Amino acid sequence: MTVADSHRAVEAVWRIESARVIAALARMVNDIGLAEELAQDALVAALEEWPRNGVPDNPGAWLTLTAKHRAIDQFRRRDTYQRKLQQIGRDMELRQEWAEAELDDALDDHIGDDLLRLIFTACHPELPVEGRLALTLRLLGGLSTAEIARAFLAPEPTVGQRIFRAKRTLADKQIPIELPPPAELPARLASVLEVIYLIFNEGYAASAGEDWIRPALCQEAMRLGRVLAGLMPSEPEVHGLLALMEIQASRIPARTAADGTPILLPDQDRSRWDRLLVRRGLDGLRRAEELGTLGPYGLQAAIAACHARALTPQATDWPRIAALYRLLAHLTPSPVVELNRAVAVGMAHGPERGLEIADALLEERTLRDYAHLPAVRGDLLARLGRTAEAAAEFHRAAGLTRNTRERELFRRRAAGLDQGSPPAGSS
Secondary structure, three states: OOHHHHHHHHHHHHHHHHHHHHHHHHHHHOOHHHHHHHHHHHHHHHHHHHHHHOOOOOHHHHHHHHHHHHHHHHHHHOOOHHHHHHHHOOHHHHHHHHHOOOHHHHHOOOHHHHHHHHHHHHOOOOOOHHHHHHHHHHHOOOOOHHHHHHHHOOOHHHHHHHHHHHHHHHHHOOOOOOOOOHHHHHHHHHHHHHHHHHHHHHHHOOOEEOOOOOHHHHHHHHHHHHHHHHHOOOOHHHHHHHHHHHHHHOOHHHOEOOOOOEOOHHHOOHHHOOHHHHHHHHHHHHHHHHHOOOOHHHHHHHHHHHHHHOOOHHHOOHHHHHHHHHHHHHHOOOHHHHHHHHHHHHHHHOHHHHHHHHHOOOOOHHHOOOOHHHHHHHHHHHHOOOHHHHHHHHHHHHHHOEEHHHHHHHHHHHHHHHOOOOOOOOO
């Protein structure tokens, strides 16, 4: 194996195993920042040793053991060594565990709990949403600061500061790396699911930049969702979110043309939808339904399933989608849910009904700069034959969006109305 091959192997292993390595270390040192530093030290050691000695049979365990040995060496050099061991409360047990060189040490029985602790800590409500997003992608996604910055179109120093501040907040507030008590679990789980959902949404419909879709972010979000579903198999909303992401992601191959131009839902070649992801998503939705009443993510998955089951746009069960949005609006009232309901009602019961709901949102301050409000109104107005008003709405939507592809789409919609083209639908 060449040096280049070894380095590629290290990078691949790091992306897969880094979360487990950091999680195992964080449990022992109770400090996410220190755990990440130790894991990075082990990564450097791998880059030096694997080209000479070859990739070990169990590379994840090799990284974990190497990081543990670095940790014990650091603590021995510090005056706080004894205090650290006592703080962990496992003096003799920890000495033996860290000194032991068996490769399967990193795959012991607590690895699932370790990852769960890390997920809940990285998504702690004390952190701002931006910090949770960046820290989760760094620790659990294995992404570099530069990769996170590119994904969210943010300056690399800004993302670096978000990660630094998030870790410092956890340390300053002495937030323990542990699972929340049962009474706090629902609220804390909601924070975890929100972070994964936001990562997926930014990948599925990028808020800014040149690309309409960022598939790598969708993949990371689904990977995190699958990890969480494996760790919390009895939580219906975990399965609901994963089902939603998989069904939505199934459309990605059909959502853009070869040149990146967006293709809206009615115009998509449904034979290009990923049927494996559809099946997995529908299975996940059934699992969520079996575990209990559907929550917000489960209801959104049920809506996505209506599209997935329709072999043609005309076969879509819009009345059911409208009813599901009504349930979702009752469960989690929000202007964005109402706007989506306006689309569904417009398709199920006519554009006049949909426009009534959309018009009622015009005074909503949170939607003042939301490009999809004028876009939805434009589509409904176009279906009513009010083309001049519809074109004006699409021009307004184009002025609000920060995504280049979406701006071009809205401008084409406006131009098409001026030329008498038929209205299109959602994505």
